[in-house]
Amino acid sequence: MSDFARAVEQLRPQLMRFAQMQLKNEAWAEDAVSETLLAALERPQAFAGQSQLKTWLVGILKHKLIDQLRKHTREVSTTTADDEADLDEQLFAADGHWREAPKDWGDPEHCLRQADFFAVLEACVDKLPGVQGRLFMMREWLELDTDEICKELAITPTNLWVMLHRASLRLRDCLQLSWFAGAQA
């Protein structure tokens, strides 16, 4: 095996992690990562070394992930009961007021310098229900705009807003519990 092939292969677990977070399906994630590695090994000359190897591979992976999302459009956007749970009901009273006001996170900026914080954040993204997690990653990580997401998955903007809204509320809840509750009042 060439040094290049070895270096590429070493990054497989990290690529799998991204693929799994985006697709939430191991078989599809395997396919996307295998296609990425294959594409890289077939055209090593395309990697001119201008960027880091990982950055280059992640760039290829993102295209392969979009291919997978397209290929499985229907499954990707089929919601589970967990996706449909209405968090608003738990957070807001019938008159639309907060049941319990959001806790103040003070100045959370310093968390962003802590590697631990990102591990907790990743774990929280992982815990999102299927459709919410995929949509959230499509927007935040693949950086697709909301029109593109609706088009790719054939969902309505209203549907997308509802899912992203729920995903955001869940993430905040999860971070509150897993990070801020212990760290600060």
Place this chain on the structure above:
Amino acid sequence: MKLMKNCREVTGLTLQSLDRELSWQERLAVRLHMVICSACPKFARRAQFMRSAMGRWKSYSEQEKR
């Protein structure tokens, strides 16, 4: 459109404002609400923070070494 919105509605608009431009009516309703509510401004700050946290996570996790 009614100008006085409740927390639940304002929270929804706060999240949407990260992705799309709100109409002037929506912006006005959010502003008016923020003046009289102590909870929603906190929520809005957290929403902003989450946005920047994801951005940082992205560049951090895609770095060569971690």
